[in-house]
Amino acid sequence: MKKWHMVVDLAKCVGCYNCLLACKDEHVGNSWLPYTDSQQHHEDKWINSKRVERGSVPYTEVAFVTETCQHCDNAPCAERCPDAVIKRPDGIVLLDAARAKGNKNLADACPYGHIHWNEELGTAQKCTMCAHLLDQGWKEPRCVQACPLRALSVVYCEDSEFEKIVEKQKLKPLTDGSNQPRVLYRNLYKYNKCFIAGGLSYIKDGIETAATEAKIKLSMNGVPLKETYADFLGEYKIDRLPKNSGTYTLEYIMPGYKTIVKQVEIKEESPNMGCLTFEKE
Ligand code: SF4
Ligand code: SF4
Missing domain, CATH: 3.30.70.20 (Alpha-Beta Plaits)
Incomplete structure (x- = not known):
């Protein structure tokens, strides 16, 4: 029927x-x-x-x-x-x-x-x-x-x-x-899941510049989960992460610059990682 x-x-x-x-x-x-x-x-x-x-x-x-x-x-x-x-x-x-x-x-x-x-x-x-x-x-x-x-x-x-x-x-x-x-x-993830977002920059000729070539890797306990790239503004978003799902590791990679590593815990809200600036190797 x-x-x-x-x-x-x-x-x-x-x-x-x-x-x-x-x-x-x-x-x-x-x-x-x-x-x-x-x-x-x-x-x-x-x-x-x-x-x-x-x-x-x-x-x-x-x-x-x-x-x-x-x-x-x-x-x-x-x-x-x-x-x-x-x-x-x-x-x-x-x-x-x-x-x-x-x-x-x-x-x-x-x-x-x-x-x-x-x-x-x-x-x-x-x-x-x-x-x-x-x-x-x-x-x-x-x-x-x-x-x-x-x-x-x-x-x-x-x-x-x-x-x-x-x-x-x-x-x-x-x-x-x-x-x-x-x-x-x-x-439905737009309602019941979290995202991690932020911006990435580097210093070029003394001016803070969007790190549009940066790659972002997300992992948990050493297990790779997702990866993405910064957009034309140097911003990124990794979505569909369950609420209260634990502590994640973020690796920010840009050729010629030191890799940045950050940890973030996801609770009820979507964390904002702010703007991070790469330093020359
Ligand atoms: S609020 Fe507007 S767009 Fe949303 S379901 Fe209702 S009619 Fe459709
Ligand atoms: S949503 Fe509520 S009113 Fe509708 S069928 Fe389910 S229990 Fe009944």
């Missing part, structure tokens, strides 16, 4: 909030019962983009993580409120609109905060993946249709086929656990 899956690409999202606006446009003031009643004007965001920043000045990077109900296969909300949650054969998780009325327990049933309490109507609500449109033959929900950069996409296929896509595109879940989400992420 084919099922719906959503893919969010952090390398493409620019935080324009078109997805949020499209969701509001579709659901505010429109009752799509029995799928869902109308959404509140301002309070609830069934889809939203969170701004995350890594690094420190001047080596910073901003990314946006777009989050919505993950339509979990092993949904904690369904475990907590089995009578009020509908798991459709096509993978979409809906709330039973009649049983969601007055059911504050249901509003607390999602550990990821994706079930909202609609104070105006006194009901629990969440993203329906625009099932009312998909059931009419639409190929994608409104948020996906509205994303100008195709940072959001949906795939309607057998689970076995999607598993191949997951492996090929290295898709990852946003949250750890056994909930088996149907919303997966590409380039």
Whole structure:
């Protein structure tokens, strides 16, 4: 049986909030019962983009993580409120609109905060993946249709086929656990991994000059891990390093100059190595 899956690409999202606006446009003031009643004007965001920043000045990077109900296969909300949650054969998780009325327990049933309490109507609500449109033959929900950069996409296929896509595109879940989400992420390292960055220079004719030919080698306990080169500004970045992964050794190499060796520990933040200047051999 084919099922719906959503893919969010952090390398493409620019935080324009078109997805949020499209969701509001579709659901505010429109009752799509029995799928869902109308959404509140301002309070609830069934889809939203969170701004995350890594690094420190001047080596910073901003990314946006777009989050919505993950339509979990092993949904904690369904475990907590089995009578009020509908798991459709096509993978979409809906709330039973009649049983969601007055059911504050249901509003607390999602550990990821994706079930909202609609104070105006006194009901629990969440993203329906625009099932009312998909059931009419639409190929994608409104948020996906509205994303100008195709940072959001949906795939309607057998689970076995999607598993191949997951492996090929290295898709990852946003949250750890056994909930088996149907919303997966590409380039999630922009949110949950660290980078080491810095600048390199040397003195030429008395002037500090970008060390554009410098090579940077990263290792841990003598095991080589990655290497890169400084760019046209003499700057470098080594990315996708796990948080709290230990102490790394950096070797900065430039022909005709003394090799610089530094050690750095990666904890929760991306370390900034500052600007290092090569000395003549
Ligand atoms: S993300 Fe939350 S609301 Fe959505 S299916 Fe999973 S547990 Fe339920
Ligand atoms: S519409 Fe697309 S690019 Fe804009 S915030 Fe949403 S996911 Fe990101």
